[in-house]
Amino acid sequence: MIELLPLFMILSLVVFLFSGYPVALVLTGVTTVFTALAIGLDLMSVAKLQLFTLRSFALLADSLIFPAVVPLILMGVILARSGQIESFMGTLSHLLRRVPGSLPITVLVVGILIAPSAGLIGAAVGTLTIATLPTLLAQRYSASVATSAVAAAGTLGVILPPAVMLFFLADLAELPILETFTGVLLPAGLLFALYVVYFVIRGRSAPAEVQIPQPTRLTLKSMISILGPIFIVGAVLASIATGWATPTQSGAIGAFAAFCMMILTRPLTWNLYKKICVETATIVAMVFLIILAANAFTLVFRILDGDEMVEGFLFALNLGTWGTLLFVLAVVFILGFFIDWLEIVVISLPLFMPVLVDLDFSQHVGSPLMINVWLATLFALVLQTSFVTPPFGFALFFLRGSAPPGVSMADIYRGAVPIVGLQLVVLALVLLFPWLATAIASGLR
Template sequence: MLIEYLPHLMLLALVLLLITGFPVGGVLAGVGVAFALLGVAIGEYPLPSLFLIPNKVYQSIGENLTYPAVPMLLFMGVALESSGAARELLLCLQRVFGRIPGSMCISVILIGLLLAPLAGVIGASVATIAVAALPTMLHQRYRPEIATGVVAASGTLGVIAPPAIMLFFLSDALELTIGSMFLSPILPVLGLALAFMAFFVLADVVRRRPGADRSPVAVSGSLPVYLLRGLVLPVGLIALVLGSIVAGWVSPTESAAVGAVGGGAMIFIYRGFDLALLRQALYRTMEITGMVFFVVMGASIFSMVFRFYGGDDIAIGLFDHLALGDFAVLAAVLGIIFVLGFFIDWIEITLVSLPILYPAIQDLDFSLYVGSEQMARVWIGALIALVLQTSFLTPPFGFALFFLKGAAPRSIRMAEIYRGVVPLVAIQLLMIGTVLFFPVIATWLPATVLDLR
């Protein structure tokens, strides 16, 4: 019957239209509606179901308790960047680490972790850190491959460091609590950060350019005031938002509201009573939010029609025919996500690709290997986050690399960026393998803090 091939044709149409460069949200919605109308024409899709599409769109956003936090967290990150707090934090951290080899590299990596709320979009994260850090690093005579490598690493590291926006969408796609999804990648991310720092410190010792000056920027005013302004305020705001969500003191939406107010206050603290800058930050937040939710609405339309035609059975049927074991299926799913990360952003992957693959993930049984069914999903969530982050960093297609080239000075060549990230990708793959064979790295913190079993 024709209906058996409709979900496959939907996927084919989606792929072909996505590579044309049309807006992703429009492609998703257009393919969904077009195949619904095609189904009506051939008698396979009931006409009354067409009128359920607006209700489906409303349910996907209006009745989701997680999504209201997204624009407020985005505004918090945009405000931190617009106010200049990100650059001041970078210079303050460099002064804290003094004349340690690679002190600027260490500072940039920490910036990537601390500015995770801004990492809702790969381009925004990488470009912001590049603008704040690259000129200073090149002025201090860091080699271009080292400077660009650390910016790419820190920009992608923030994508999966809580309270990054991607973790909200992953928790929803994998049916996990926000707290468990926030906690599961923390130890792997800290491990990656420490490994990156060790690598860059060693690289700076071995390959420091002759005459390179790593002296910290001189402090104007008293040191306590400088530390309060440059370090305590932005770090305290991020810690308050993250801690209140994980501890369960308030809902994610309430915590994000506090972060948004704090981010707006940062503009006035750092730049004076500048309403024009506040308005600019609000407009930028609206643009990013509109892009994200346009994709959400399009994905809800596509998934409604796709599931009606039995699309959920595609992934299950594929792996059933291959007769693979649980570990082989998991490796195949992670491999598919890794390749998809070369070509499409995490928003489309979590909203479109992951729901297609999720039925196959649900059938996996790692309860004995990890400890319980719930903890197995937490572990898989951490693995997916790490794989996505690695794909954004991997040449020649990694998203982060192209955004970095666009934000870098013209003197930086693409070959230098590639050389800078190759050893970092090796570190990433090593961490993925470590979490794969030692699940406790991802599950210990959620199990301990949230008392999950």
């Protein structure tokens, strides 16, 4: 019975995650209970309790990636709450007004700019829904097309550089951040192109958009609104790619640039400043509480030999190299129905990654570094697809919760189906042709 404690630990975590309690509290509670059991059964000495603080300090102090999360989240909150996204959307849709489906395509671009720094899928999709869905509906797009644009934009942006998710994947997969960024570029670019083709086709059969009065010439404010967000995200990526700044310094550059752009485009009031600070602090506190709680959970799980149990279970299935990989991706896919990527990455990746690294994909992919890049890209794509897959897609519920009253869950499901289909096509291509994930990283070395 004692050897089954890691299994009971996992099952307890799953049960309480589905209960609706905050994830950080669930992780803390389960860890506390099983720590007490381990000490009571002489599986863990009291002296090992100091490992919690030592590991937590080492996790945060030695990482060049985790500190970058704070300014990136601040950058996303500033862009989302200062009205800059609405200005960007209005200006870009006016420039693309002759293209069929111009407004959904505009929403895609908005998602690429705001979702990477919004961090969590709920924040990304919720922000995009509030900012863009009413405009799409007012422009005579059907509810299914409008919601599909928001779902596609929110989930695509979450895996694109400088997405917060990629920083966590890089840290846990022991990858340089630049290689992690480049791994998703080609698959995400291909997916964006497929989205654009889809919305152009749908736009040809949609009613004509209502023409919103626009200035006859571009003003300084409109130029800032469209070039500013592009410049901000580009500055963050360029400073990392060139080695001019660390990830943390690059995030600070992005946050400062977003703040300056906000001052140029609208008055800075105390209430707005306070709202931005409080929202940023809330998101950051939640993110790092989950990180610390997951770190404690994995420590106890390993003390109970849970990592050996997971490895033994996967090998006992005798699925072979590809079968094991597909099984792990399927588990991650199912987890994405119920919880955000942060919890999945910080809990499952430390358990599954050692097993996947031991599998031999050298003939299919290449060097160990490129294998890790490929695996991290697959994790990102699987999570993205899971978030919008009916009926349990995690992002779909956030979309419904933030949507106007006239939008039904059936509309959201109908809109999500073609988006999922396109994502599965890209995922299959990356599985079969790993160079899609590794080509740019290989060229940099």
